[in-house]
Amino acid sequence: xxxxxxxxxxxxxxxxxxxxxxxxxxxxxxxxxxxxxxxxxxxxxxxxxxxxxxxxxxxxxxxxxxxxxxxxxxxxxxxxxxxxxxxxxxxxxxxxxxxxxxxxxxxxxxxxxxxxxxxxxxxxxxxxxxxxxxxxxxxxxxxxxxxxxxxxxxxxxxxxxxxxxxxxxxxxxxxxxxxxxxxxxxxxxxxxxxxxxxxxxxxxxxxxxxxxxxxxxxxxxxxxxxx
Amino acid sequence: xxxxxxxxxxxxxxxxxxxxxxxxxxxxxxxxxxxxxxxxxxxxxxxxxxxxxxxxxxxxxxxxxxxxxxxxxxxxxxxx
Numbered sequence: 001x002x003x004x005x006x007x008x009x010x011x012x013x014x015x016x017x018x019x020x021x022x023x024x025x026x027x028x029x030x031x032x033x034x035x036x037x038x039x040x041x042x043x044x045x046x047x048x049x050x051x052x053x054x055x056x057x058x059x060x061x062x063x064x065x066x067x068x069x070x071x072x073x074x075x076x077x078x079x080x081x082x083x084x085x086x087x088x089x090x091x092x093x094x095x096x097x098x099x100x101x102x103x104x105x106x107x108x109x110x111x112x113x114x115x116x117x118x119x120x121x122x123x124x125x126x127x128x129x130x131x132x133x134x135x136x137x138x139x140x141x142x143x144x145x146x147x148x149x150x151x152x153x154x155x156x157x158x159x160x161x162x163x164x165x166x167x168x169x170x171x172x173x174x175x176x177x178x179x180x181x182x183x184x185x186x187x188x189x190x191x192x193x194x195x196x197x198x199x200x201x202x203x204x205x206x207x208x209x210x211x212x213x214x215x216x217x218x219x220x221x222x223x224x225x226x227x
Numbered sequence: 228x229x230x231x232x233x234x235x236x237x238x239x240x241x242x243x244x245x246x247x248x249x250x251x252x253x254x255x256x257x258x259x260x261x262x263x264x265x266x267x268x269x270x271x272x273x274x275x276x277x278x279x280x281x282x283x284x285x286x287x288x289x290x291x292x293x294x295x296x297x298x299x300x301x302x303x304x305x306x307x
Contacts, residue, residue, distance in 0.1 A: 106243070
């Protein structure tokens with residue numbers, strides 16, 4: 001299976017993502033933001049980082065870069081696109097997933113492990129996953145998911161909420177909400193479920209001795225789903 | 228021609244920075260503040276001499292890049 005990771009100026013999780021995808025069997029290519037065309041891919045990943053120094057709004061400049069026209073066309077034709085952290089911010093700015101990511105509620109950069117509940121498994125990203133709660137890592141300043149009431153209704157009606165911040169038993173409540181996101185939303189799909197944006201980093205959980213294994217579970221399952 | 232645009236957060240969007248600025252002002256003795264909302268201000272010099280056209284151009288920029296209309300409003304405040 002072929003994947004491509006887009007590198008923007010200021011991306012800093014692109015190589016981690018490359019390591020993770022390669023480790024679990026993807027043939028991965030790195031693509032520069034100024035390129036016009038994507039290599040043939042089964043999965044496109046927009047990685048975490050601080051593209052364009054987070055100027056104006058996080059992800060806003062990167063969402064207008066040359067390669068994004070191809071990414072948008074790829075997504076619109078049903079291709080799988082995943083945006084992690086800054087990649088999620090780029091996806092919302094590009095209009096590929098609804099809503100927006102605001103500054104964290106308590107104005108602090110948050111860097112810690114969190115648990116997320118997988119709500120919707122009827123999609124290529126989480127289908128057949130045998131765990132309901134995963135432990136991932138978050139590191140962000142703007143992860144406070146926000147959308148209008150109308151958008152929220154549409155998102156809920158279409159089952160577009162991918163993952164929620166929760167405790168280790170899968171309970172979601174205000175106390176374990178790290179950043180003030182509406183409904184504890186940590187990740188969201190587009191209507192067709194082929195585009196996933198999420199704040200947590202699965203690529204930081206691929207080595208038991210360094211961090212954890214839930215990222216490994218996620219990537220192995222993803223590869224099997226795409227095959 | 229220079230055109231200025233002001234981007235502000237919509238009313239129902241939480242503005243934690245504005246809130247902290249409000250609290251700091253309060254701590255400094257400025258006790259008569261009801262609310263602070265932080266926004267952005269742009270001065271754009273466009274190659275256009277017709278005020279209406281210049282304004283329309285900046286409005287298009289606001290819609291497409293400068294503001295995120297999910298959370299922000301924009302206002303073109305002056306042309307000169």
